[in-house]
Amino acid sequence: MDIFSLENVRVRIKDKMILDLKDRSIHITEGDVIGIIGENGAGKTTFIRVLLDLIKFEGKVQRNISFQSIGVQMQKNGFSGLIKVYELISFICNSSIKKMQLMEKMRDFQIEHLLNKRVESLSGGELQRLTLFLVMYRDPEVLIFDEITTGLDYQTRQMVLSYLKKIMHNKTALIVTHYYEEVEKLANKLLILYHGRLLDYGSIDYLFEKNQIFSSYILKKDDFYLLEKASEKWYEIEDKVVVINRSKKEEEERLQIIHKSNCTYDYKKKDIYSLYKNIIEQKGVK
Numbered sequence: 429m430d431i432f433s434l435e436n437v438r439v440r441i442k443d444k445m446i447l448d449l450k451d452r453s454i455h456i457t458e459g460d461v462i463g464i465i466g467e468n469g470a471g472k473t474t475f476i477r478v479l480l481d482l483i484k485f486e487g488k489v490q491r492n493i494s495f496q497s498i499g500v501q502m503q504k505n506g507f508s509g510l511i512k513v514y515e516l517i518s519f520i521c522n523s524s525i526k527k528m529q530l531m532e533k534m535r536d537f538q539i540e541h542l543l544n545k546r547v548e549s550l551s552g553g554e555l556q557r558l559t560l561f562l563v564m565y566r567d568p569e570v571l572i573f574d575e576i577t578t579g580l581d582y583q584t585r586q587m588v589l590s591y592l593k594k595i596m597h598n599k600t601a602l603i604v605t606h607y608y609e610e611v612e613k614l615a616n617k618l619l620i621l622y623h624g625r626l627l628d629y630g631s632i633d634y635l636f637e638k639n640q641i642f643s644s645y646i647l648k649k650d651d652f653y654l655l656e657k658a659s660e661k662w663y664e665i666e667d668k669v670v671v672i673n674r675s676k677k678e679e680e681e682r683l684q685i686i687h688k689s690n691c692t693y694d695y696k697k698k699d700i701y702s703l704y705k706n707i708i709e710q711k712g713v714k
């Protein structure tokens with residue numbers, strides 16, 4: 429069943445088009461976990477605001493779910509930092525939820541010891557656990573996260589990611605993120621925006637197939653000369669070179685070369701950044 433479906437959606441502010449899904453229709457189906465990616469200002473938050481009816485748009489959006497069944501974390505949460513955690517929880521959490529159930533959920537998110545702290549004094553990880561608790565306490569059917577791990581250090585991000593993985597089981601979810609690794613770990617579909625334009629939307633497996641990306645090898649720049657002649661599609665990222673294999677055959681041929689030289693390398697079966705780069709190039713937008 430479609431949870432959301434969108435047709436010909438456009439958002440214009442004054443004369444500027446900030447989101448244009450053109451004539452594509454987008455169906456978000458029960459159980460989908462959708463990674464929404466694109467550079468700063470690409471229109472990711474605007475897309476979420478359209479789904480939640482928080483912004484004026486042209487076109488058609490059908491929602492087969494009530495707003496109460498959607499748990500949302502937005503980039504700007506609007507809580508006052510001075511408020512204490514227990515005050516925030518009692519303000520937000522519906523009184524119809526039994527105290528016992530709330531306590532149990534607090535334990536799940538390891539926040540019960542934070543109740544007397546002011547929100548502004550929480551660490552990044554504690555604040556995101558509190559945010560996840562506030563999104564999840566009613567057990568919503570649909571989850572929306574807008575950059576939930578931005579600004580967290582590596583370890584805290586891994587911790588939040590493992591919480592996300594746990595709570596997303598059997599849920600429909602949309603995750604706006606700048607971290608491709610999060611999409612790799614959590615999502616089954618991808619929505620790619622660029623300067624407000626929809627570049628592509630679909631299942632991740634299908635997009636890899638459509639873009640003929642079988643796998644990638646990541647080598648140190650100094651070792652790239654080994655594969656340079658044998659590589660058609662590659663790009664640099666910091667001190668590394670990513671070589672895209674179009675097929676199993678290419679993957680095997682290059683592996684032989686790599687093995688002969690004994691150089692170190694990483695292998696990725698589904699590298700979302702390679703997919704993103706490829707789509708951007710194909711569409712000729714960069």
Ligand SMILES: Nc1ncnc2c1ncn2[C@@H]1O[C@H](COP(=O)(O)OP(=O)(O)OP(=O)(O)O)[C@@H](O)[C@H]1O
Pocket residue numbers: 441446466467468469470471472473474475
């Ligand atoms: N209320 C508004 N008034 C004017 N411009 C707006 C408004 N809301 C968004 N925009 C513009 O629309 C574009 C898309 O914004 P949006 O917040 O959706 O991008 P984003 O992809 O979520 O970016 P980021 O990764 O930086 O969070 C940006 O250029 C932004 O400045």
